[in-house]
Each structure stands twice: as structure tokens, then as C-alpha cells.
Amino acid sequence: MAAETPVGVQSVGRAFHLLHLMSEAGGQMSISALAAASGLPLPTIHRIIRTLTESGYVRQDASRQYTLGPRLIGLGESASHMLAAGAQRDLRELAEVAGETANMALYDGDRAVYVAQVPSHHSMRMYTEVGRRVHLHATGVGKALLSQMSDSAVGKLMTSTGMPPLTDRTITDVNVLLQVLAEIRESGHTVDDGEHEVGVRCVAVPVPDAATLTAISVSGPASRLTAEVVDRVVPLLRETATAVAKHFA
Structure with missing residues (x-):
């Protein structure tokens, strides 16, 4: 025994x-x-x-x-569904106060997978299907997830997956990406400024001390999610990330 x-x-x-x-x-x-x-x-x-x-x-x-x-996949999916259900109220409050779509994503192999979302009330809004897997280097949630890894792990991962350009603003150089990740660790947040989809802006933060690498974000049209709005949203995201982290406790 x-x-x-x-x-x-x-x-x-x-x-x-x-x-x-x-x-x-x-x-x-x-x-x-x-x-x-x-x-x-x-x-x-x-x-x-x-x-x-x-x-x-x-x-x-x-x-x-x-x-x-592979047996971890089923466990992860079950856990992510439970965590998403627990975090849904926090995301709903975030979407209400921020006025834009709120998202939660987990690290899933070589991608970020969206596990929860609350859309904004605007007729023109961002919608990402829950379960969708997206590139880490080109998204707000992806960069927030990568910022929780070591530089060596990130370099190895990017070498394996590649860094395809999704728009003309996508980061495609691993050294530039590592510099951005250092800035995220310093500031606590990141912005996807049309790197994944033209005309879309997303601000994201890591969820601290989560058992699985997790990030939350607010996304919307760049015309609405201006730099001033981003500055207002960042503290809201941090508060929500702290609340979401409690579901992992």
C-alpha cells in the first residue's frame, strides 16, 4: 500500500x-x-x-x-464543462458591465479552446462557438495562455505548430512573440488587435492559479472596443479572473 x-x-x-x-x-x-x-x-x-x-x-x-x-481528454472535457457552468455567471456580469462579448478559454494541446461565452446585447457582436479551437499565437486568449508557460515551452510549441499569418497583423516571429509574452507577464493583460480577424479587437487576461491554463477575454468590433474602452475593461477582466479562479479552488 x-x-x-x-x-x-x-x-x-x-x-x-x-x-x-x-x-x-x-x-x-x-x-x-x-x-x-x-x-x-x-x-x-x-x-x-x-x-x-x-x-x-x-x-x-x-x-x-x-x-x-488520450484518456486525459475525456476528463478534461468533463472538467471544462463543469468549470464553464460555474464561470457562466461571472462572464455574464462581465459582459453586462463591459458591454461586449465575454469569453473563457482553456489550453488544449496546441490550441486554445473556448469553453464558455456570453454575447453582448449589440446587434453587431462577436460570436465564437463554444468548443472552437484557435491558434495560440494569434488570439488574445491564446497569448494570455502562453504567458503562463516558460519561454522554452513556448518556443518548442511554436516550432511544432508553426505560426501561420491569419491577418497582416498576426505575430509570426517567435522572438517577437516572446517579447509580447514578457510584456503580458508585466502588465497582466494582452490585446489582440486584428491579429486573428480583421476589424476585431480582444483584450484578455490569464486566470491565476487555475489547475488548467485558463484565460478570459472581452471581444468586439475595433470601432467600439477602442483604446479607452480597453483601459476601462482591463480592471473588470482582472476582477472576473479572480472570481473565476475560485471555481478551481
Whole structure:
């Protein structure tokens, strides 16, 4: 039987810690990298990873690196639905006060996936289908999600996915993206100024201390979501992000 600590079963805690490290690294790590990041002995990591692999929560790819496995997808989808339901009221209040569409997105592999949205009352408004997966480098929520990762993880992810130009304003240079992410970490918010869709502006913030990388945003036509409106909306987004974070507690 696994040894127990005052906060629970040690082996279970270690397994989740390894999964979390893999997620932060973009979903893929070697055994040696896991050992360096976790500080756990190699035999312990081998034992835990073997169990996770046999259960489908981790898999080994052709390069013999370990990646997050397919069985996590169902768990993530169920959790995201529950979190979205809990956050819906917070987003509704945000949309009312901001006067524009409010969104919540989670990190999903190499994309951001929208899990909740409350549209504005304007006849001309932004609408993104819940469940839609979008590029990380070209969206407000995507950049807010990337800002919660290490630069090395971001670089590795962008090398894998590429940085296709969706408009003439899309960031397509990883070094420029890393500079933007540093600014996001400093200011606490980011703006997608027509980088994903011409004429659309989006301001987004990370949700702090979420178990899954999460971001919320307010989006609307650039003609309405002006720089002055963005300045007014940023504090509202931060308040909402703090409220949404409580659903992860």
C-alpha cells in the first residue's frame, strides 16, 4: 500500500505533479527532464510513468519522449464543462458591465479552446462557438495562455505548430512573440488587435492559479472596443479572473 502523508497519498500526488510538469512543458517531456524538474528519483518516476502509461494517461511517442495521453481528454472535457457552468455567471456580469462579448478559454494541446461565452446585447457582436479551437499565437486568449508557460515551452510549441499569418497583423516571429509574452507577464493583460480577424479587437487576461491554463477575454468590433474602452475593461477582466479562479479552488 502506498505511503500516506498528512495531505493524502504520496504516490498519487507525485503522479499528478508529473502530469502538471508535462502540461507546463507543452505536453511532452523525457524521463530525465521530469527528474530534473521534479527532483524525484529516476526509479520512482519510471514506476509512476509506467502506471500512467498502462492506464492511458501518458503515452510514449516515436522519439521515446512521454506525452499526455488520450484518456486525459475525456476528463478534461468533463472538467471544462463543469468549470464553464460555474464561470457562466461571472462572464455574464462581465459582459453586462463591459458591454461586449465575454469569453473563457482553456489550453488544449496546441490550441486554445473556448469553453464558455456570453454575447453582448449589440446587434453587431462577436460570436465564437463554444468548443472552437484557435491558434495560440494569434488570439488574445491564446497569448494570455502562453504567458503562463516558460519561454522554452513556448518556443518548442511554436516550432511544432508553426505560426501561420491569419491577418497582416498576426505575430509570426517567435522572438517577437516572446517579447509580447514578457510584456503580458508585466502588465497582466494582452490585446489582440486584428491579429486573428480583421476589424476585431480582444483584450484578455490569464486566470491565476487555475489547475488548467485558463484565460478570459472581452471581444468586439475595433470601432467600439477602442483604446479607452480597453483601459476601462482591463480592471473588470482582472476582477472576473479572480472570481473565476475560485471555481478551481
